[in-house]
Amino acid sequence: MTDPAHVVTVRFHLNGRAEQVEVPTSLTLTDLLRDRFxxxxxxxxxxxxxxxxxxxxxxxxxxxxxxQFSFQIEGRAVQTIEGLRGDVPHAVQRAFTEHGGFQCGYCTPGMVLTAKALLDRNAAPDRAEVVEWMSSNVCRCTGYEAIVESVLAAAEMLRRQPRA
Ligand code: FES
Ligand code: FES
Structure with missing residues (x-):
């Protein structure tokens, strides 16, 4: 049983919604998102x-x-793959589908979110920048070439897409 002295209240935004949870200080953000939400x-x-x-x-x-511990997200905005899709899949999701950027799909949520963060910062990365940025994520299936192609294709799609 968790010592109540080690339980804290955390307020944050999750996929656009305000949330408040009581968490043990040892709870990781992975476990919070998977097990509580x-x-x-x-x-x-x-x-x-x-x-x-x-x-x-x-x-x-x-x-x-x-x-990350869950208490570290106090006051912050968290986005998971479930919060990425709007009425239609995000351009990065479409590009991964169209360019074979996944096989088993296990690494794909992390890959897609990492790519989105890159394209939010840099609308026109070159291949070397994509390779460098995506090197934080491991894929055991694709050999990476299709992932790099997918990210470059997503960048092009986003550049053509009218900004909201
Ligand atoms: S499970 Fe978190 S980086 Fe590997
Ligand atoms: S698609 Fe299988 S681990 Fe990346």
């Missing part, structure tokens, strides 16, 4: 901040959720 798009593997499958966006920055 049922967001199974947040994957889990190395638990050491190395593989990137657990990536979510915190205030727009890619973060390994396995390496």
């Amino acid at each position: 049922g967001l199974s798009g947040v994957k889990f593997s190395c638990s050491r901040g190395v593989c990137g499958v657990c990536t979510v966006l915190v205030d727009g920055d890619p973060v390994a959720s396995c390496s």
